[in-house]
Structures are given as C-alpha cells and as structure tokens.
Amino acid sequence: MRRVRPAVLLAFLVAVPAAAQSLPEASDRVVDYRISVALDPVTHKLTGRETLTWRNPSATDAVSELQFHLYLNAFKNTKSTFMKESGGQLRGVDMAADGWGWIDITSIATSSGEDLKPTLAFIQPDDGNRDDQTVAVVALPEAVLPGGSVTLEIAFVSKLPRVFARTGYEDDFYLVGQWFPKLGVYEPAGMRGRETGGWNCHQFHASSEFYADFGTYAVEITVPAGYVVGATGERTGERANANGTKTYTYAQADIHDFAWTADPDYVVAKAKFSATEDVTPAEYGRIAKLLGRTVDEVRLADVDITVLLQPSRRQQAQRHIDAAKAGLKWYGLWYGRYPYKTLTVVDPAPGAAGAGGMEYPTFITAGSAWLFNYWPFDRIRAVEEVTVHEFGHQFWYGMVANNEFEEAWLDEGLTTYSTGKAMVAAYGPDATIMEFLGLTMGDRDVSRASNDPAARYNRVLAKAWDYTPPGDYGFYSYYKPSLVLGTLEGYIGEQAMARVMRTYHERWRFGHPRSEDFFAVVNEVTGQDWGWYFDQVIRGTDVVDYDIGSARTRAARTGLGVFDSPGGRTTVSEKDAAAKDDDASRAGKQRYESVVVVRRSGGVRLPVVVAFKFEGKPVERETWDGRGTTKTFRFERPEKLEWVEIDPDRRIALDVNWLNNGRRLEPDARPAASWTSRWLFLIHNLFVTLGLL
C-alpha cells in the first residue's frame, strides 16, 4: 500500500486544469456493416444478409482469421455458458420454456466468392465449454495485412427468444438486440496494455455485456406493414413492398452496435432537444467556468427525440421526453456534446420487462407501468431514473467504449455516478427517486442503501463473470464504483472532478480505454498520484469504515500527591485538591479533559477530517491520515466537548456506516422518540385489528 500524502488530506487541492481538448468528430471506423433483414412474426425469425468490411487496425500484424460474436446462441439450450451461469434467470425474468433463441450463419464468403463456411468453428476462449456457441472463428484464405481490409458476405438466420436478457419477442412486440454476426475487436500490441496483438472476443456470460469496434452501419429492416419500427441511427428511407411488408432503412456512423424494435401498438411521441431553448445562457456560462472552457466549447447541438410508448402509458410520454432532455443537457454540458442527431427511447410491452433498461447507440429501452400514470404512483421517478441512466450509457459504453466484459465498472460505475448527478441537477437532491405519501428518497439514499458492509470478497476490477456469487456483479460494477467516484469527488472537489470526467471523455471518445487510462487522467488533472486510492478501492476487496471508539469529557481535577517545583516540594491532599477544584468551579475557571478515540474499522485507509464541537465554540477540525487502526485526540480546555464527528461533510461516500461516525456526549432522545412513536403506532394498530377481529 502506498503512503498517503499529507497534501491529499484536505479537500482543497489545486487541480491542474488539463489542456482543453476538442471533441473528436469521428471515430476510427474499423468496420462497415450493411445489413438487410426481414422479420417473420409467425416464426419469430430474422432472415438476414450482411456485407461486412473490416480494416486491420494493426500497424504490424497480418491477421488470418476473424472472430465473431453470435450472442443469440446463448439462448439456444441450457448448456450454453450464459444459461449455466444464469440458471435460466436474469434481471428477475425467467427464460420461457418455449422461448429458445439462436443464430445460424447459413453462408459466409469473401467478396470474391471464396466459401469460408467450411472453416467456421465455434471456440470457447473463456471457459472451454464445448456446448457454448457464442463465439465463432473463420479462417481467411489470405491474411489481411496491416491497414488492409477484407469484405465478407454473410447470410444468417436468427431465431429470437421470448424476451429474455434484453432481447426477443412478446406477442407482437420485438426488441432486437445482438441479432447479427458481430465481429470481436482485434487489439494490436499496445492497445489496452496488450503485449502482442490478438482478438478480444469473449463468450456471452450471464453478467457480461458487450465490446465491439466503431464503424458505420446501414441497415434495411423489413417487417409486416402496420408495425411501427424504431432503431439506432437516422431513418433514411422507407418503402412499401408488394407482399404487404414495409422496409425501413437506417444509417449511422461512429457507433459499435445496432438494435431495433417493432410493435404495431406503439404510440409515437416526438420532440426536439434544442441547444438554445433547453439550455440557458447562464447554464452554459456556469458549466464553462466549472470546466475552465469557453462557452463555445461546451455548446450543445439539437437532437431529435423519438419515444415509442405502449398505448396504456401514453400519458407518460412527456416524462420520457423530459428525462431524455435532462440527460442530453447535463451529460452533454459536463462531458461533451452528444454527437448524433437522433435518440430513440423505447417503452417495452407489458410482459417484456426483460427488454427494458438497456442501452444501444442512439437507442435506449426504458420501462414503465400503467400504474405510474396515476397519483400517487406518478411520484415514483422510475421512468425518469431508467431513462436518464440508460441515456447516460451513451457517453460511456456508447462513446468511450471500454471492454464491458473485462472492466464493466468503467461503463456501469461511471454511468451510475453520472446518473445520480444528472438526477440531482434535474429533480433536486432529496427526491430524485420518489416523493410518495411524505416519503422522499434521493440518489444519496440509494447510494447508501447499496453500500453493502458485507461486500468484502470481490474486487471492482474483475471480469464480469468472475464475481462470486454472480449476483455481486451489480454491486461491484454499478454501485461501488459510483461510490468510489463520489468519494474521489469528496477529496478533490466538484470542479476538479468535473474536469477529470470531461478530460477522460474527451480523450477517449470513440476509443477503447481501460482502467489505467482513467486513473492516469485523474492523476494528470489533479496533479497527484491517486494510485494508493484506486489500489485499495478498485483493485482491493476491503471496505471503508471509520467510527468513534469512545468519547468522554470530564472536569479536570487538581492532581493529588507530591509535587516538586522551584519553590520546593509540596504535597496536595485530597481535601486540598477538592477545595481547589471547588474554587475553580465557583470562579468559572473549571477546565475539562476530553478524550476521543477514532478508529479505522475497515481495511481501507483514507485520510479523514474529524470535527469537534466544544460548548460555546465553533466547530473545530483535525485530520487523521488513517495510519494505524486508532487515533486518540486529547484536549484540556475550559469547554466541555459536546460532540465529535468523522467526515462531517459526508465526503466519504464509501464509508459503509455513517451512524457510527459520530458521538454526542449528551444523547438526543428525539430521533428515537420520533421513530419509536411510529413503530408503536403501527404495532398498536395491528393489535387493535387482531384483538378486535
């Protein structure tokens, strides 16, 4: 463990403003997908053709094979890695008994006609599970030279599952995600710390999400007439076909995935996010100052918003739109202008909740319920929270495309942290989640609720499928990293943290960063080495918990016994001492000895501020660097100690227990009385009901 530098102890570090960077306008377009697909709503199958062009990004490696993700094969049978790990359940939804899904590549050839199908083989780079078919490799007849490219023609059939794990159908509702043969990422030596170049193409695990290269997509979607379609990107055309179907075309550059939806029942709501009307000049000015940028550098762009709603929830259209606008505004201001022209928000059908709460480039799925149309349930901000959260992913997973298999926290954790801040900015601090019959719950409550004191067995930085138990993925990928960032902000301040996040996003927009890249930005912007911090809270397993071991204050007594002084030796008897103490007390010159023991009960060592309040005096602060497990503070002064509190400003969001952070020397019975009265009332009512049945 590295030494904690004293300069870090106080939250007024001088942040070194990172050099302003312009936002990248385009990605390094490694892939080009041209896909045409037709949906058969009777068999729930997609029949597709894909023209895929891949450019070798390496400067040195000739690549002789291509590795593909075939994600839908995770739902083919119970033997896949995904189904084994999930036990057939994900996000509270069970796999339907008749709901299997799969994807078959029916033909694959080079653009010059060489058949590659005989070379196609399934591989299992993560767990060797021979029954898992979510990664396939094809051998190329000729290696693709550095900088060179290859074009393949692929025909495939995808059978969609009953909605499970984000994708599938329910009656005539379709959410189509991870539905086409998708290339993995070829990482040259040096990229993401690799020593040698190679494919990064993991199997589909229950707890993993996705990783792919940026490129361009042009997709034709043919569905029966009468279906309302939404998709990633901009709609570039539509035509009616003679056979009673309709074809919609979409295109988008600088993305790494493509999803779409179709449902004849959708109600369509459209809105426009206006960079001039939805953001005030004062807001531009404030954020520009916060980030140390010019107003022009933080200016946003207009975006067309489309919301596809279930008919029974049409009343909630404006809530979705407002939440989307809040995301466009705040994330855009803080991290960088949203670069795309469109955003589609999908409200999945009832019974298709498994398709909700997911992100794809320019396309997100939210989720709601009919009950939220009406008071008092409309005061629960589930709709807003999920929309703001999923949109937040656009800025992390979407544009700063880290490898979600290997470092899920870099997307989920940053998005969770960002969501909290955006919700507070849009809806206020105490009621971002709900205001319901007098109960309020804000983002801070959720963070505290999610901070699990028993979570001491996993690291944040781990492969998505390595958490034990698997359910811990949620805490270690979403909540703990969010608390890590909140605590970091507590130490470095709001301005420095804003500049860290902006710099990281700008530098890695359209890139593939890893954790070390984020840490490097933190160090650069703050001018401090934060390795000691991240080593403990991202790479380590322990928790943060400081508490007051003991606190006492008592009248200082005159000493008894024999004392030597320049004037000679004197003996102070108990009677003399008592008399002196009485005199002092009567003269108002009583002094008090106060002793406080502060303890570090958790394994993580962080510098803390300890606040002391003496009678009639303003609050005083001391610091402790957290070395050792206890620190004793002693005072002798005319005032009694009233209370002591560790981290009084609540900067250390990671602390698993705030209740033990402080001690009053004169207890306050009001909190217990207030709560106990309600508890007593509840029980009294229960007994009256039972006793007078």
Add this chain to the structure above:
Amino acid sequence: MTASIREGLRAAARHQKLTWLLWAWYGLLALVPAFPVWRWWNQVLGASPEGAAVLRRFDLGVFLDLTRTEGVGGLGLMSTAVAAAAAIALVSSAFAFGGILEVFGADDDRRSFMHRFFRGGGHFFWRFLRLAIMAGVGALLATGAVSALMTALTKPLVDSEWEPGWYLASAATVTAVLITAALFLLALDYARIRVARDDSRSMLKAYVSGLGFVLRRLFMVYGIAIAFLAVEAALVVIYLAYETNAPAAGTWPAIAALILLQQLAVLGRVFVRVSMAGAERHFHLTALPTPVPVVVAEPSALVAPLSPLPASPQEQIPT
C-alpha cells in the same frame, strides 16, 4: 340499518370505558415489542449526530445503517416480540368480545363496569375462542377457493395485451377474497352475539347459524360493516395526510403532537369497532327478537315406551 348504526354509536358512547380499556390493553401489549426497540434505537440514534437526519425526514440510509450494522440482532428480537404479542392480541379478542357483549347486555346490572366486563370475558372466552378458530379455518379455505376461482376467471384478462387488465384482474381477485373473508368474520360477530344472547354451548351450530344469518341479510350486514369501515378508513387518511403534509416531527412539541394524533387515531378506531359491535347486536336483536333456542333433541312423548326386556337368568335378583 341506520337505526342500528345509531344505536351502536350510542351504546359505545354510553360505555366509553370499553373504548378506554381496550385502547389501554392493546397499547400495553404494543409496548412489549416497542420498548426494547426504543432502547436499541435510542442507544444508537441518540448518540450519533447522523441520527438527527431522521428528524427532518425518513432517512433510508440511517435505517439501513441501523439494521445492517448497529444491532443486526435487534431485528430478530423485534420480530419475535411482535409475533408473540400479536398471538396474545389475537387470543385476547375472544375475551374482549365476551366483555363487550356482556357490558352491552347488562345495562340493568348495577355492578361495576370492570366486574361486568371481566365476567363476560371469562364466561365466554373458550366458546368465543372456538368460534374464532372455526371462522379462521373457514375463511382460509373459502378465500383459497375464491382466489383460485378468480385466478382462473381472470386469466384471459391477465394474458391479454391490455395492461390495465392485469391490475383490474388483481383488484377483482383481492376484492373477492376480502368480501369472502369479511363474510366469515361477520358471521363470527353474529355467532358471538347469538351465543351471548342465548348462552348456547354448541359452537358449530352457533357459527353455522351466524353464517346463515349473514347470508340471509347480506345487504344490511355488509352495509353496517362498510359504514364503520369507512369511518376507520377516514381516520387512516387523516393521519396519513398529517404525516405527509405536517413538518417532520423534529422538536419535542411536534413529537408530542404526533403521538397525541396517533393515539387519538387508535382510540377512534377502537371506538368505531366497539360501536360496530353495538350496531351488530342491535341489528341481531331487531332481526331476531326472540332467538330460536338451540334445542337438544329429546325423545318424543308420543313414542310408546319400550317394554322392559326380561332379565337374563344371571341378572334375576334371587329371592
């Protein structure tokens, strides 16, 4: 119906000590699980500056810190204490109703209220307890059957794509189950009234008779019950409105006001329930002025007595 409701309210008002006694008894019982909880919470929240957050609003973080780390065992103790006291409350309902009905029925008895109450409670306790068990078993079986039936009937609605259908189906099932449960509980009330009136000893017959009474007068019986339940619901709404809109109970005067309001609400509920018992009793008296006695069958006088059989040789008394 209105006459019975009026009479019930008058009876409860005339015998206010019933309300006070029952309020106090269940309040005392409630203190059993409340006191250790208060001690636990006071020890933790009182000493922690963070605890003051709850004086402003319900703080989920404080609650979780309290239950996850500061006394995990406290939750177990709380649940056990609540369960034990709830069992006592349930059993004591048999005693309470015996007391209520005895007090209502002994207006001309000059003995003290407490004497009458405890006399009735003790006299009818075991019989009312047996009636309550019958009602409980019956209600459980009937609500199970109704729930299964409603689930089958509403399945098309649940399976349809119309989302409100699911909520309507659930509401319909819950309503049917509640009406069914109410039927068995109301039958219990009328069976108790009948037993108190004619001191009958066959509880099965008394309960079946109670069921029959309710089924023959559904509108009136449910009407009386709904009227009183509406008042109870209003009390709950008033309390919730206060909790929602009043400033958080952060000062001692505000806490005292909250406690006062809470206890007034409970007192109100007890008064309403006692009134409902009075109204039901009045309705029973009105509907059945002279209760049909539960007669144990006796041999008919018209049947000729059997001739005595000749004694067997062994039984003949030797002369």
